[in-house]
Amino acid sequence: MFDYETLKMIWWVLVGVLLIGFAVTDGFDMGVGALLRIIGKNDNERRVLLNTVGPHWDGNQVWFITAGGAIFAAWPVVYAVAFSGLYWALLLVLFAMFFRPVGFEYRSKMEDPRWRNAWDWGLTAGGAVPALVFGVAFGNLFLGTPFKLDELMRSEYTGSFWALLNPFALLCGVVSLSMLAMHGAAYLQMRTDGELRQRASGYTRLLAIVVAACFTLAGIWLYFGIEGYVITASADVGAAMTPLQKSVELKEGAWLANYGKYPITLTAPILAYAGLLLTLIMTAAQRSGLAFVGSSLALTGIICTAGFSLFPFVMPSNLMPGHSLTLWDVTSSEKTLNIMFWVAMIFVPIVLSYTLWGYYKMWGRLTTDFIESNKHGVY
């Protein structure tokens, strides 16, 4: 139905869709986790916050797992090179995320305040650490990471974990942490009432401004301070190819070249700023639903900006630029891409529809009174 080249393009879009799905859904419960101890001043308040995401966090987290599985199936080279190379970053994310399922489920099953306090810290780390690390990892993609492939396609990564923590990548980490925290605060505006809602609004505004500032700064830095990657020669992208079949050069300002070449891509940063603006205005107007829409659009815009800037690169190598991974040379075979495309076309709409039904059924604002009267039944 589609030719190989188109399928490769489609899968680049689909991976983006999964990442955006992850950020928009799991992003808010991670944000709620990160803000748990800041917005929730006492045990009952924290239980309100936890219960706003209680029925949903597990389903949301599947976006993360499915993104992992989909990258394995559609981009096996990326799956192999990225997760073995960024080994400690990945493990840090996993170790932090361990505390989420257990924290949510176990925290309120015991009365002891030390027990609850310990799990609250776990949930905070489970929300904040992955949010930060995802941004740091994305930041390093622009700088290139030190890996190479041999002729048997075995990858070797020569950098250390500490090298990932450079100023530009940390700035990207702040973008990602503050945007997911903003998203969590926007969600809490919708699902809480009274003082909690007031506090959530305050943090939404503050974080939206932080996101706007850091996102802008990262863009300027990217243009003036970081060399971009450019493909100078390549085998036929419409055929099966490996990352070894091309040559790549570094060029100043190249990471923003796509915006000149394809002006349509400018919609991504515009969407990011428009979303942030919408979040700010609607928070001020106490229209919490629209504030959440604004925040979701902002995340979408920011992730698309990162993806469009890198295009067609996925994971550049600063050790051997020619070995950089692009969406043309990391994919599965045409047959697998085709099959997985149809699987996604069938199941993503089904998943979305029952997910929405779940939110619809559980909708409404939660209060401390609700927790008082359901002490033993909820988180």
Place this chain on the structure above:
Amino acid sequence: MISENVVDLSRLQFAITAFYHFLFVPLTLGLAFLLAIMESAYVMTGKQVYQDMVKFWGKLFGINFALGVTTGLTMEFQFGANWAYYSHYVGDIFGAPLAIEGLMAFFLESTFIGLFFFGWDRLSKVQHLAVTWLVAIGSNLSALWILIANGWMQNPVGAEFNYQTMRMEMVSFSELIFNPVAQVKFVHTVSAGYVTGAMFVLGISSYYLLKKRDLPFARRSFAIAASFGFASILSVIVLGDESGYELGDVQRTKLAAIEAEWETVEPPAAFTLFGIPDSENMKTDYALKVPGALGLIATRSIDEEVTGIKDLIVEHEERIRRGMQAYALLQKLKGGDQSAQTLSTFDALKKDLGYGLLLKKYTDNVVDASEAQIKQAAHGTIPSVGPMFWTFRIMVGLGFAMLILIGLAFYHSSRHSVERQRWLLKALLFAIPLPWISSEMGWFVAEFGRQPWSIGEVLPTYLSASTRTAADLYMSLAGFIGFYTLLLVAEMYLMFRYARLGPSSLHTGRYDLEQSAASAAANA
């Protein structure tokens, strides 16, 4: 050169994280269906006690489920982290069932588990019942897809090597899905999960019956678990996955190792009930044999032979020699000679390429491997017989012990005489760990028995690992063991606490501990 230490540590890390994960999976598989059955009884009869059963056993389900999710996260990413070359080499086929598992099963299970716990007041009775069934179906679908992936590691059908991309690529999606090894594994594994759920409910209900607490609640739970468990244990044993052992070379080798079947004998082969396998001299001491039984179990016939280890080594040696030729041709192809003749010879030999790759463990230069190295590699195709022989027998022995226990539970439960059999109740209580031990042994047999391959006949484990240092592996291993153990302690603590409390933990005012607390308060 690849560090053998890193390969071993990566294997250990995978084994430990997978064993941890499988402490929680079987209970989820079994208890989910028990909850769905209990809730069906509630919706059909309207009796409150059934809803209380769903809520209470659901609480224990939740405590277990949380760690299942936690340890499952690791599994999705560990292939990339620790087995990068594997991920590259077979991701084209192996990744597909993992991605489908996420889309088709995890979303279903995880979305509806939230509604299961939080939706009691928001959903109608029938809607909630549907939610519970969807959780059970979701968890079982996830088992289906992961076992399709695992079945392919044992018997890699529907795929071919592509020298241009240096990896295996999918040829037939339907062969992957309908891999007979995967089908057999699926039935065997989920049935073992159902047995685990049943043994769990039986054991804890026995505790209440022994304590003469919450009797109507405990009796009903016991009865449902006994009948569900009886059907499941029969299914585990009758549909034991021995029937999948004639398919694919790795499965045949595994069978020979399990049975310490050194020689190929006149069919039907005898089953070694007991003995001390001696790998060095390739014989089994003190062997106690049941004539004809192995042939019947393994081949489902009396005239097909079960190949012995010595003959398998000879077969493998030939395949290694052909694999060396395939490897030489691959080098030619990579070097630019893509003539029709090279291609067609390579195509004819490439199914043995994996055997050639086995030599990589012994020499970098596969093409010029010495006779001694070839012999060494051929011997290396047989997994260590002793551990295989024993773990398999522990698994089967425990399976039969559970058959007797559950059979008695079922018999007495249907005759309403179970409360008089106090020894049976005690035995059931202390037998709670058996299904877990049995399942873990089963996985050991399946995966240790796959060695030296990560993908049978295709990719040696030795080549599959990532290029990391041993220090990385020691630290990550320590991290996994540390975090998992911490969380496991919390899990066991809550599990014991809530199991002891029983349905009184629901705070409905209907159960014994609350009533005695209330009457004590009134008397004071």
